[in-house]
Amino acid sequence: xxxxxxxxxxxxxxxxxxxxxxxxxxxxxxxxxxxxxxxxxxxxxxxxxxxxxxxxxxxxxxxxxxxxxxxxxxxxxxxxxxxxxxxxxxxxxxxxxxxxxxxxxxxxxxxxxxxxxxxxxxxxxxxxxxxxxxxxxxxxxxxxxxxxxxxxxxxxxxxxxxxxxxxxxxxxxxxxxxxxxxxxxxxxxxxxxxxxxxxxxxxxxxxxxxxxxxxxxxxxxxxxxxxxxxxxxxxxxxxxxxxxxxxxxxxxxxxxxxxxxxxxxxxxxxxxxxxxxxxxxxxxxxxxxxxxxxxxxxxxxxxxxxxxxxxxxxxxxxxxxxxxxxxxxxxxxxxxxxxxxxxxxxxxxxxxxxxxxxxxxxxxxxxxxxxxxxxxxxxxxxxxxxxxxxxxxxxxxxxxxxxxxxxxxxxxxxxxxxxx
Amino acid sequence: xxxxxxxxxxxxxxxxxxxxxxxxxxxxxxxxxxxxxxxxxxxxxxxxxxxxxxxxxxxxxxxxxxxxxxxxxxxxxxxxxxxxxxxxxxxxxxxxxxxxxxxxxxxxxxxxxxxxxxxxxxxxxxxxxxxxxxxxxxxxxxxxxxxxxxxxxxxxxxxxxxxxxxxxxxxxxxxxxxxxxxxxxxxxxxxxxxxxxxxxxxxxxxxxxxxxxxxxxxxxxxxxxxxxxxxxxxxxxxxxxxxxxxxxxxxxxxxxxxxxxxxxxxxxxxxxxxxxxxxxxxxxxxxxxxxxxxxxxxxxxxxxxxxxxxxxxxxxxxxxx
Numbered sequence: 065x066x067x068x069x070x071x072x073x074x075x076x077x078x079x080x081x082x083x084x085x086x087x088x089x090x091x092x093x094x095x096x097x098x099x100x101x102x103x104x105x106x107x108x109x110x111x112x113x114x115x116x117x118x119x120x121x122x123x124x125x126x127x128x129x130x131x132x133x134x135x136x137x138x139x140x141x142x143x144x145x146x147x148x149x150x151x152x153x154x155x156x157x158x159x160x161x162x163x164x165x166x167x168x169x170x171x172x173x174x175x176x177x178x179x180x181x182x183x184x185x186x187x188x189x190x191x192x193x194x195x196x197x198x199x200x201x202x203x204x205x206x207x208x209x210x211x212x213x214x215x216x217x218x219x220x221x222x223x224x225x226x227x228x229x230x231x232x233x234x235x236x237x238x239x240x241x242x243x244x245x246x247x248x249x250x251x252x253x254x255x256x257x258x259x260x261x262x263x264x265x266x267x268x269x270x271x272x273x274x275x276x277x278x279x280x281x282x283x284x285x286x287x288x289x290x291x292x293x294x295x296x297x298x299x300x301x302x303x304x305x306x307x308x309x310x311x312x313x314x315x316x317x318x319x320x321x322x323x324x325x326x327x328x329x330x331x332x333x334x335x336x337x338x339x340x341x342x343x344x345x346x347x348x349x350x351x352x353x354x355x356x357x358x359x360x361x362x363x364x365x366x367x368x369x370x371x372x373x374x375x376x377x378x379x380x381x382x383x384x385x386x387x388x389x390x391x392x393x394x395x396x397x398x399x400x401x402x403x404x405x406x407x408x409x410x411x412x413x414x415x416x417x418x419x420x421x422x423x424x425x426x427x428x429x430x431x432x433x434x435x436x437x438x439x440x441x442x443x444x445x446x447x448x449x450x451x452x453x454x455x456x457x458x459x460x461x462x463x464x465x466x467x468x469x470x471x472x473x474x475x476x477x478x479x480x481x482x483x484x
Numbered sequence: 485x486x487x488x489x490x491x492x493x494x495x496x497x498x499x500x501x502x503x504x505x506x507x508x509x510x511x512x513x514x515x516x517x518x519x520x521x522x523x524x525x526x527x528x529x530x531x532x533x534x535x536x537x538x539x540x541x542x543x544x545x546x547x548x549x550x551x552x553x554x555x556x557x558x559x560x561x562x563x564x565x566x567x568x569x570x571x572x573x574x575x576x577x578x579x580x581x582x583x584x585x586x587x588x589x590x591x592x593x594x595x596x597x598x599x600x601x602x603x604x605x606x607x608x609x610x611x612x613x614x615x616x617x618x619x620x621x622x623x624x625x626x627x628x629x630x631x632x633x634x635x636x637x638x639x640x641x642x643x644x645x646x647x648x649x650x651x652x653x654x655x656x657x658x659x660x661x662x663x664x665x666x667x668x669x670x671x672x673x674x675x676x677x678x679x680x681x682x683x684x685x686x687x688x689x690x691x692x693x694x695x696x697x698x699x700x701x702x703x704x705x706x707x708x709x710x711x712x713x714x715x716x717x718x719x720x721x722x723x724x725x726x727x728x729x730x731x732x733x734x735x736x737x738x739x740x741x742x743x744x745x746x747x748x749x750x751x752x753x754x755x756x757x758x759x760x761x762x763x764x765x766x767x768x769x770x771x772x773x774x775x776x777x778x779x780x781x782x783x784x785x786x787x788x789x790x791x792x793x794x795x796x797x798x799x800x801x802x803x804x805x
Contacts, residue, residue: 081513081516144648145644145647145648146640146647146648146690146691147647148640148641148691148693155513157691169668170668172668172670173668173669173670176670176671177671299523299526299527299529300526300529300555302555302556302557302558303558304557304558311526311554311555312523312526313519313522313523313672340556342518342522342553342554342556343552343553343556343557352515352516352519353515353519354518354519354520354522354523354526354554356556367529389668401677403673403675404673458671459671462670462671462673463673464670464671464673464675466675466677471675471677471678471679472667473667473668473669473670473675476668476670
């Protein structure tokens with residue numbers, strides 16, 4: 065290939081960074097789509113594109129992202145791969161998530177660090193308006209984790225760019241989205257292999273909408289949490305002589321000297337004296353910043369505690385949606401380690417309210433939780449945890465469960481309701 | 485993410501607000517990456533004996549700078565560790581010692597030479613690359629000092645196998661990475677737990693690109709070893725790369741030695757690290773070159789990764805970083 069083809073566009077240092085994930089059923093063409101995004105946005109280096117010469121039908125775009133020997137041998141993607149590219153307007157981080165069922169937990173991982181989910185569907189595999197179970201599962205996870213969704217209807221060239229087939233997929237997905245209460249969805253017909261409607265325009269006359277990249281550039285961002293209530297979990301207490309500095313990352317809201325706060329879990333009133341970033345004083349810092357805060361008063365606050373706004377509430381019992389991620393199924397009565405913010409405590413799943421059956425998206429009663437299950441549960445914690453709903457405060461409305469014996473990450477949780 | 489520094493507060497409050505706001509926005513991406521790395525480094529207080537891998541290279545220089553920021557005004561609660569292949573550029577080692585002393589942190593150096601003397605490493609030849617042998621020496625150092633967490637400057641944009649690694653990468657007692665058994669990593673709620681004998685590798689720069697690193701070096705005015713910037717050096721052209729000529733890497737009989745203006749994009753073992761032609765004299769110049777480069781960092785400079793497509797994956801399975 066001509067070297068000039070791979071001249072990188074100027075990166076956008078001023079713009080937003082959009083983090084998105086890709087998901088879809090096995091062989092629907094996720095890795096090929098990412099290869100196409102990298103190739104056509106000209107971020108690939110000559111050595112990385114080596115071996116891609118040849119005509120469109122011969123290029124193995126998936127080889128760009130299927131990094132591991134084991135994957136190339138089996139022709140599947142094992143784990144989340146992170147990729148970086150930029151258009152003149154926006155820079156992107158892609159979390160490429162595998163579709164193979166046993167690795168669905170990796171999609172949860174990818175979703176947790178993404179703003180947008182691109183769900184790839186092979187148009188030829190949607191039969192009589194029915195999506196494959198993995199696609200439904202991925203839609204359910206994206207919905208659970210509050211992501212906007214872009215559906216890339218792939219391999220459109222193989223069905224002659226049939227508008228009827230495209231509409232059939234759109235209808236089938238909208239049915240699922242209705243059940244899952246997903247609001248922000250966009251659809252785009254593409255051929256990842258031939259590079260049509262991915263970065264460059266192509267395909268049929270009947271589609272005049274944006275390409276996939278244009279959709280991503282214009283994707284509705286998660287709302288800024290800068291004006292939300294302050295949540296600053298304390299990771300470590302630093303000392304400057306006799307002064308104690310509470311260091312952590314702001315998960316929501318903003319902080320400045322003079323702010324009235326509550327420090328928890330005791331929820332004692334305090335005042336912010338100084339805010340430092342990297343050792344230097346700042347007048348203001350907001351969500352995303354790693355800061356060290358000095359309080360005017362001497363308060364009992366340690367690692368795992370929280371500096372929060374004055375309305376903060378704590379709870380010991382919450383209702384949460386849970387994605388089970390461990391190969392070991394849940395054992396009733398067993399204690400797990402719960403991590404929320406910088407706090408680790410013990411937790412007990414007291415009740416499974418229902419498990420979501422992804423084949424028909426019904427809520428069904430269940431007494432067990434196993435790998436890939438999505439369930440609504442009631443959780444009790446030994447120590448008070450922040451009573452934050454995931455939908456409003458995703459930074460602290462989320463928690464994970466660890467298995468105390470195997471140290472495996474057992475589940476991802478999202479708080480929906482406060483019980484007490 | 486916005487930060488208003490005290491010194492800029494006046495401008496923000498006065499008529500200069502628009503301009504200042506624009507410059508703050510321009511920082512947003514680096515501020516975000518810095519905040520994420522600081523958050524990750526502060527997670528290290530979970531461990532009893534963490535160490536930061538510090539070679540004196542640019543990524544580890546950035547990492548050390550971030551660590552100093554993360555715990556300021558206190559000292560970072562970890563030692564610095566360097567696994568010396570014995571084939572390092574002297575000016576890089578000088579820089580390593582100087583920075584460690586300035587930071588006031590204990591520097592532990594363990595050499596592949598010692599492993600060779602012990603017999604735990606055997607090389608095919610005296611000038612063979614010692615990169616693979618580093619993993620052995622690393623594990624030996626880890627056992628000697630009972631390090632339970634090792635912080636590395638690796639980035640996901642460097643290489644295919646790295647692109648799949650977690651920020652908190654769990655290793656068994658043999659230091660081996662098991663890609664199929666990686667723990668799910670959700671939000672920033674890292675799973676730091678270890679069983680006896682196991683250890684964690686932590687990569688705070690996971691989401692940085694080569695360009696981000698240079699932009700940060702420029703912004704923070706970080707010192708680096710001089711060989712990262714343009715200098716005249718004796719090289720030969722070998723396998724499409726410029727190969728540095730030193731005492732331990734002599735030219736082959738049929739090769740013609742040239743003296744060219746070059747800089748290094750990565751600095752590792754002399755026997756497998758190659759410079760690129762460049763006139764870039766400072767971090768801003770390098771950033772510009774990086775943004776218009778057409779060959780990836782490791783592809784342009786690392787002979788060891790070119791051995792075969794899965795070279796890095798295999799080394800990681802054996803405990804390499």
